[in-house]
Amino acid sequence: MATVADLNADLEDGIGISGPAARRAIKAAATAAQYTGNIVTARQARQIRANPQLAVYDNPNTLLMCVYKPDKALCHRGTTDTPSLDRCVPTCANIARTDRHAAGLRRRATVLDQRAAQVPGPLGERLISNAWRLRDLADAHHRTRITVQGGIA
Template sequence: MCVHKRDKALCHRDRKDAPSLDQCVPACANIGPTDQHAAGLRHRATALDQQAGHVPGPLGERLLDKATRLRDLANAHHSTRTTLQDGTA
């Protein structure tokens, strides 16, 4: 999800005031992950773990490393996310 702020956008520079979602950069400060995104990262990590079991040495290790990075991103989201407190809506 893009929480577009032009001065922080990495998808474009000096072009327009709207985000260029087809040119999204993963390191952009405008990315606002949701709980669904974190769940998707965990799902993808599980799929990579399964693939890693069926490929030889170095490729399997790279898949496992990628799965670990995805889980780390999901864990970081979970520990830093903003939520509504009970009774505040």
């Protein structure tokens, strides 16, 4: 997912979202929607970039989004204006996941299962354990996901 405008489109299409920052992500997507397709001046562009409500970062490596608030960030404890996406902490309050992320977790779990079948003993067991952990994250997403019906207001 490239932008909050993409997130807005996904949410309008019925994609679910979960996590401690899910509602903030929905709010960011709704805020970003007002700028979609509009001509933006340099001043407006600076205001958009400076708007902390629009600080949403997709992290394809960890299959989650960071709805960044420095005071809640566990990746570096508010020392910078952007998150350290290579240091995501699973218990961070800035995390949100979409249905697409959950599907990616399941695909990654399947790959780990396939690899586990090809390696001996403890390594295979570790891969299987990691696959189950990923499935648990995907299951948790589906149990707690919320959707936005009829568009974002």
